[in-house]
Amino acid sequence: MIAGMSPVIAFTGAGISVESGIPPFRGEGGLWSKYDPRLLELDYFHSHPEKSWKVIKEVFYDFISHASFNDAHKVLAEMEEAGKLSCVITQNIDNLHQAAGTKKIFEFHGNSQELICISCQRIIPVTETDFTIIPPRCNHCKGLLKPNFIFFGEGIPKNAYEGSFEATGNAAVILVVGTTGEVMPAAQVPYLAKQSGAVVIEINTEPSRYTPFITDIYIEGKATVALRELWNAVQLYT
Ligand code: NAD
Numbered sequence: 001m002i003a004g005m006s007p008v009i010a011f012t013g014a015g016i017s018v019e020s021g022i023p024p025f026r027g028e029g030g031l032w033s034k035y036d037p038r039l040l041e042l043d044y045f046h047s048h049p050e051k052s053w054k055v056i057k058e059v060f061y062d063f064i065s066h067a068s069f070n071d072a073h074k075v076l077a078e079m080e081e082a083g084k085l086s087c088v089i090t091q092n093i094d095n096l097h098q099a100a101g102t103k104k105i106f107e108f109h110g111n112s113q114e115l116i117c118i119s120c121q122r123i124i125p126v127t128e129t130d131f132t133i134i135p136p137r138c139n140h141c142k143g144l145l146k147p148n149f150i151f152f153g154e155g156i157p158k159n160a161y162e163g164s165f166e167a168t169g170n171a172a173v174i175l176v177v178g179t180t181g182e183v184m185p186a187a188q189v190p191y192l193a194k195q196s197g198a199v200v201i202e203i204n205t206e207p208s209r210y211t212p213f214i215t216d217i218y219i220e221g222k223a224t225v226a227l228r229e230l231w232n233a234v235q236l237y238t
Helices: 014-020 042-047 049-061 071-081 096-100 158-170 188-195 223-237
Strands: 008-012 087-090 105-107 110-117 123-125 145-149 173-177 199-204 217-220
Touching (some): 071 087, 071 223, 087 158, 173 223
């Protein structure tokens, strides 16, 4: 199907980055078993920026910033390069798809490698941010900096939202990799693809919300192994 149909798109979640050493949010070893999700609520962040930033720095900057892309990210970049994948829609904020070489990407939840000043709205790259003082402040106006990813209570970036749903409505095949399908509205993407006639191919280490309802082909396994084997097989037909 991947060899013969077009366009093929991919929808990814935290599971694709687990083999890069980044834990998912839910389940055993998930981030929410260690940290309070309230720290990423917008209202809480505004009223307790120091408390939120202490954890944000530890999880997203001391840790995720040092992770490297894995073979699953690389396969998707290779598929795009070969003209077999038209875009990646990701819920992840770790920048690893781009690091692996993916060009056309819709980041549903933003990106941790940029910060936004909540006073002057400047976007500041993480490399130019001083984390020795918490909470970090804008170099220009000294306003409070916030990671440029979506907190609970925030809207989805317009370009990512519209671009994702347009690509989804046109897809012939959607590869759904490493997501529980629990976070709305991103979780709607595979449902919309299915409704629009796409074949749903899912890769996960365990069944998700999609598996019994909309998944046409379920490949149980780690993203790195399953995607590499799948891509090797597709290349035999193209
Ligand atoms: P989730 O944490 O709810 O679920 C992770 C999914 O990945 C599960 O279905 C699990 O079975 C599967 N999985 C685990 N290891 C896998 C592997 N090696 N190969 C394939 N699948 C594997 O993740 P979600 O559905 O993406 O929702 C959580 C939200 O939090 C999303 O917005 C997500 O992007 C964000 N988040 C992002 C990161 C990141 O940027 N890396 C990390 C944690 C959470």
